[in-house]
Amino acid sequence: MADNNGKNFVIGVDLGGTKILAGVFDTKLQSLGTTKISTKPQRGSDAVIERVARCVLDAIDECDLSTKQVRAVGIGAPGAVDPEHGEVIFAPNLDWKEVALVKELEKRLDIPVFLENDCKACLLGVYEQELKRKQRHVLGIFIGTGIGGAMIINGELYAGSSHTAGELGHMVIDVNGPKCSCGNKGCFEVFSSRLALFRAIQAAVKDGQKSVLTEMLGDDLKDLRSGDIRKAIRRGDKTVEKIVEEAAEYTGIAVGNLVNILNPEIVVLGGGVMEALADEMMPAIVKSAKSHVLPGTYRNVEIIASKLGDNAGITGAAVLAREKTR
């Protein structure tokens, strides 16, 4: 560390479609503090990059540090990214195409910036901080607004040939299922993402099924959040419970498929939906996965929910920043 000119800190940024989260870490990955602001993607990529820079600077200031003490910034961005050229190639939920994120951020921060896909960053955080790099082959499934994934293979993030490996949210598991935003039918994401849960609950309520959520939020279920779903289940809401149970069963089928294909030592589930609903969903996920994995392949496979929650992304981005400046 001394050989890094007293630059003893790294920043991890999680750039999402809704919010930007920045965390300051020391080089042992201890968190010193985090800052969060909204993304406001409708303002365009320049404005968002400006906001990312501000979030990073605020986080540094919040921790009573100066940019001179920061060795590097890692950032996880959604969609297809090109880490080598520091570009976000295609990010539908930011409405970005070919944005030179790294160059633009470095211009504003005067700190080296390193880019990774958000799910890959999350898995890197889980692998380093939560799993302590104990396994060689790890599958990460992140369930939020959409569903994405990433893999550790032979102890390293697996990128694939054009850095897009891990797009498991669009694995078709029901060819005749409901239409997905990607244009195909019956993708995993259509059944188990936050959007899928919200749609199913709204449809059920519209259909006249009873739910405590209408008491909590009104008949239009405005501002429904994953946390509300948890509260509803804990208050005995059978309508919501059944919908979540079904989403968990589909998740288990997806996990089963992926375990058969990849034979990892461990499957880690994360993302906002899992953070809010792990207790409610995990038993059904594990049961459904077990019944879909071939005999022999299931042995020794662990299926767990990450405990890092929202911090997986910033932690992984910090790990990246640290790795790149060792």
Added chain:
Amino acid sequence: MADNNGKNFVIGVDLGGTKILAGVFDTKLQSLGTTKISTKPQRGSDAVIERVARCVLDAIDECDLSTKQVRAVGIGAPGAVDPEHGEVIFAPNLDWKEVALVKELEKRLDIPVFLENDCKACLLGVYEQELKRKQRHVLGIFIGTGIGGAMIINGELYAGSSHTAGELGHMVIDVNGPKCSCGNKGCFEVFSSRLALFRAIQAAVKDGQKSVLTEMLGDDLKDLRSGDIRKAIRRGDKTVEKIVEEAAEYTGIAVGNLVNILNPEIVVLGGGVMEALADEMMPAIVKSAKSHVLPGTYRNVEIIASKLGDNAGITGAAVLAREKTR
């Protein structure tokens, strides 16, 4: 080679549920000759191992060689195998459980024997002989009686944590689909394997649909083979053509799922069904795969049918034997 005491040849064996194929290769992987006998799994594992040994010895004799000139034997066996301990752990289509194949073969042959899963051996053969190891990430899908797969990741066969990676035939692609022999519903294998094609054709004929196959083979379609399906299509059989087209579409969906997850440089389709029906199936497979791969991920992915056919397994097993005795 001289440093291997004049042992300038390796043998590759493909042990299938129906037949055993053994091929003699020089260390540049030029084939000198092959021998084939039926497996007769109903006689039990000892008898089958005896037959494998006989097939190997016949192949050596056929090429006017002696066992003393053979450096090693590689063997690809179906099901879950443990290469390290030389054991076939579980092979449903041989009805084997925990068979010490390597030890038993070495006893009979007095040549070092190396074991691999059959699909992994096939992909190794394709990778070395057909692709010339040009790509770093390769997905192999082998469609025969059942469907299996294997992956090359970072230039090496990927085994997973317990050597069962690649079981993509049981990827669920239609949760409400027909029942599979594995107990689940709508596995890839249920739609596109040789058995699936045969079942669909038999059902269509029983249902009164016209097919030239009944002229060729009689109403019960006894002894139907993949080659007959090709002949029927070439004779303008619309019933058979439609069934094969559907199987190809499902295969394309599976390929799409796997490309999204693994982002390989190339997907190679092989196995008996592809050997017989590549011309008929490939256009529909590629079209369906393209429509299921996320934009950005499809770029640069090649989807091809292997030209090695039946020789993929013995070639890969020979590659293994050569690698292990370098």
